[in-house]
Every structure is written in structure tokens, then in C-alpha cells.
Amino acid sequence: MTAQKSDVLIVGGGFMGSASAFFLCQRGHSVTLLERDQIGQYASGVNFGNVRRQGRHLAQLDLANRSWALWKRLPQLIGEDLEFLPSGHMRVCYDEALIDDLHAYAAAPEARELDLEVIAGKALHERFPFLGPEVRGGSYAPHDGHANPRLAAPAFARAAVRAGARVEEGVEVLDVQKVAGEFQVTTADGRLFTAANLLITAGAWGSKLSEQFGEAVPLETHGPQMAVTEPVPYSLPTVIGVYTKVPEEVIYFRQIERGNIVIGGGYRSRPDMLTRRAHVEPRSTLNQIQQMRRLLPAAVNLNIIRVWSGIESYTPDSLPVIGASGKVDGLFYAFGFCGHGFQLGPGVGDVMAELISTGQTSTHIAPFDIRRFSPAPILSSAESPSLQLTSKVL
Numbered sequence: 001m002t003a004q005k006s007d008v009l010i011v012g013g014g015f016m017g018s019a020s021a022f023f024l025c026q027r028g029h030s031v032t033l034l035e036r037d038q039i040g041q042y043a044s045g046v047n048f049g050n051v052r053r054q055g056r057h058l059a060q061l062d063l064a065n066r067s068w069a070l071w072k073r074l075p076q077l078i079g080e081d082l083e084f085l086p087s088g089h090m091r092v093c094y095d096e097a098l099i100d101d102l103h104a105y106a107a108a109p110e111a112r113e114l115d116l117e118v119i120a121g122k123a124l125h126e127r128f129p130f131l132g133p134e135v136r137g138g139s140y141a142p143h144d145g146h147a148n149p150r151l152a153a154p155a156f157a158r159a160a161v162r163a164g165a166r167v168e169e170g171v172e173v174l175d176v177q178k179v180a181g182e183f184q185v186t187t188a189d190g191r192l193f194t195a196a197n198l199l200i201t202a203g204a205w206g207s208k209l210s211e212q213f214g215e216a217v218p219l220e221t222h223g224p225q226m227a228v229t230e231p232v233p234y235s236l237p238t239v240i241g242v243y244t245k246v247p248e249e250v251i252y253f254r255q256i257e258r259g260n261i262v263i264g265g266g267y268r269s270r271p272d273m274l275t276r277r278a279h280v281e282p283r284s285t286l287n288q289i290q291q292m293r294r295l296l297p298a299a300v301n302l303n304i305i306r307v308w309s310g311i312e313s314y315t316p317d318s319l320p321v322i323g324a325s326g327k328v329d330g331l332f333y334a335f336g337f338c339g340h341g342f343q344l345g346p347g348v349g350d351v352m353a354e355l356i357s358t359g360q361t362s363t364h365i366a367p368f369d370i371r372r373f374s375p376a377p378i379l380s381s382a383e384s385p386s387l388q389l390t391s392k393v394l
Ligand SMILES: Cc1cc2nc3c(=O)[nH]c(=O)nc-3n(C[C@H](O)[C@H](O)[C@H](O)COP(=O)(O)OP(=O)(O)OC[C@H]3O[C@@H](n4cnc5c(N)ncnc54)[C@H](O)[C@@H]3O)c2cc1C
Pocket: 011, 012, 013, 014, 015, 016, 017, 034, 035, 036, 037, 038, 039, 040, 041, 042, 043, 044, 045, 046, 047, 048, 049, 050, 051, 052, 171, 172, 173, 174, 201, 202, 203, 204, 205, 206, 223, 224, 225, 226, 264, 308, 309, 310, 311, 312, 334, 335, 336, 337, 338, 339, 340, 341, 342, 343, 344
């Protein structure tokens, strides 16, 4: 069998794999991207479309800031804008006690670039008169916004192809191993690909591949719930999301310029990983309608015209896996994005390209190291305390 060779082989053509392919080509690598189904078919193509930094784990903000800078430059970078509108994001709460949390987040040094403004009471309702009377406070992020997820991964994959990448759809990777200093990847259609570096961006299926190198990740899969209304005149440019400790109250919406209001949140479903389908829970749609009445009373009579879900993977600490393998040189991971990966897509691609090219990255990704899921190392008494501290941080 003749092997097909490249510098970097990427498994998984969601947003992460497609963006990585593009940025790797820009750095002069030969790149092959293999996608089992269609580019952007899963989470990357069906998500809510929030391009939001505020509310993220503070450890993610350095990466989210890098990504945001790329979102702004997309037309120059890839020739398409993905309908990105930096139209502001508002994180609101019903419980006055939570306004302190919004202030604390806004004051965190990591959130400095977000220029957050916490607004409460009368001032809030004067500025956002469409919000329901139960809303007590909110944090406004002027630079965040939203984009069209259906466009994202295919646009990056097309740009990668123009930059020299080989992108193949309908090719499932079954076996990955490193033999005599090179990665050997076998596909379901019986082909062999080899590469000096291997990047696994297989989303909810990432651990199936990382475990072949002894680095399993305890991923859980869930199906976030989405709905969209009939179109009405465009009047709500700001994305609104509820910050709450009550699961039913978690809801968010955005209006697209064509007029439809996209709604997300509520009870997530359990995807069927055999058929690769994530179903809509009717109780979730009903809950979204009820919660929208509180948040945006004017939407009470709008018809829901479509509902959907998608397969997303979640780690126990709600942080993704990004970075080099702890076991195998030349092996890299970017998966397990816990419902927050869309905004990060361009940044992840850029960081992975930097890391694979140079062996390091200027962006803070240490908290996302895959070694945090390895069984705790057994330290001998001769090992120094500083070594113990390092292994805890990872
Ligand atoms: C309904 C929903 C709403 C969301 N809303 C938001 C949001 O508003 N904002 C936000 O930031 N994030 C959001 N997310 C999360 C975001 O969509 C994901 O974190 C992100 O798209 C993950 O991208 P990915 O490339 O890692 O994974 P995926 O898009 O799942 O791509 C992985 C790809 O790998 C392929 N693959 C897997 N195994 C193999 C194999 N063996 N061989 C070849 N190919 C393989 C799969 O076919 C798939 O195409 C949402 C997710 C969902 C599901």
C-alpha cells in the first residue's frame, strides 16, 4: 500500500481542524485534513453562533482574546466574514445577589480587554427597554457578538485548500500510531497516511483517538437545545444570555439581520453516538418559550419554526483539551470544547499552528493540558516539592 505523506495530518474537519489546516498552510506546512462525514457537519455547523468572551472561565480569556482579534480580520484572512457582527453581548440576571458576581468578573485582570460595563435597575431598563421587568442587572460586553456557524468550518477549509491543504471528506480514521518516528494513520477505506505530526481535532470523538496513545479523556456528550422563530423586523442587535444558578433559567437569544430570533439553552439531551444524532427534547423547547416570556416579553406570540440540537463533548472541569501530547512527540490535541468552542475556533487554529511550527505558543494554554486527566504520578520521596507543584498545576 502506498502511503500519502504530509508534514501535518489533521483528524476531524470541524471548526478546530479546518482553522488549524488554514493557519498551518500559512506557515508553510504541507497539510492533510481527513473528515469522516462533511466539513462542519457536527457541533461546528449547528451551534448557536455566540462569539462571546464574557462569562468564560477566566483561564480561557487569553485564547479568546487571540481569537477575537482574528474574527475581526476574517475577510482579509480567508475572504469571508462568516456574518460576524460584533454587536455586543449582554449577560443578565434575575437575582440581585448575582450582580456582585458580574462586578467581580468585570474587575478581573484577565477580563480587562473586554471593556465590560455592569448596569442595574432603572438604567438597565432605559438602555434595554425590551428586557422583561424581572431582569435586575447585566454586564454589557461591547465587542462580543455573533456569527453564522454553518459558514465557519467550510469557509476555513476552502481557504486551507486555496493555501495548499489537501482536505478529504467521507474518510474515517480508524487507527493512529507512531512507528519508527512517523505517524501512521489507517482509514476505514483501507488507505494509509503518514505524517511527521498528528493533530487530533475530532470533537466528541477525540478520546477514541487519544486513548490509542494511552491518553484517554473522560468526555461526556450532550446535545444543547436550539430553536428559531419566524422573522420579525430587525431590532435586537445585542446577544442576550441569562446568568443564573437555576438550570431552567439558562437561556440565550440573538436576532439575525434577516429577522429570525435564534434561541438556545435549557435541558440538554443525550446524543445517540451510534447514529450520531442529537435529539430535541420537547420539554426543553417548552421551557425556552416560558423563559423567553420573562426575558423578552415582546416575543411571546412568535412562532417557533425550527428546532435542532448537536453533539458536543464536555470534560469534568469544563475546560477543553488543547496542546501537545504528554506522551508522544509530534502529537497534538484540540478537542472537548464544552459548549464554548465556536468563539475559540480561529484562535485555536492559530495557536495549534504556532505550537506545531515552533514548539511553543505565546498564548496561555497550560490549564488545557491533557495530562490533567492522567492518573496522578507516583512521586518518590526523593522527588522535589517543586516537581509535585508542577504536576498539580497540569
Ligand atoms: C447546539 C450547540 C450550540 C453551541 N453553541 C455555541 C455557541 O453559541 N458559542 C460557542 O462558542 N460554542 C458553541 N457550541 C460549541 C461549539 O459548537 C463546539 O465547541 C465547537 O464547534 C467544537 O468544534 P470541533 O471542531 O472541536 O468539533 P466538531 O464540530 O464536532 O468537529 C469534529 C469533527 O471530527 C470528525 N471526526 C470525528 N472522528 C473522526 C475520525 N475518526 N475520522 C475522521 N473524522 C472524525 C467529526 O465527523 C466532526 O466533523 C455549541 C455546540 C452545540 C452542539
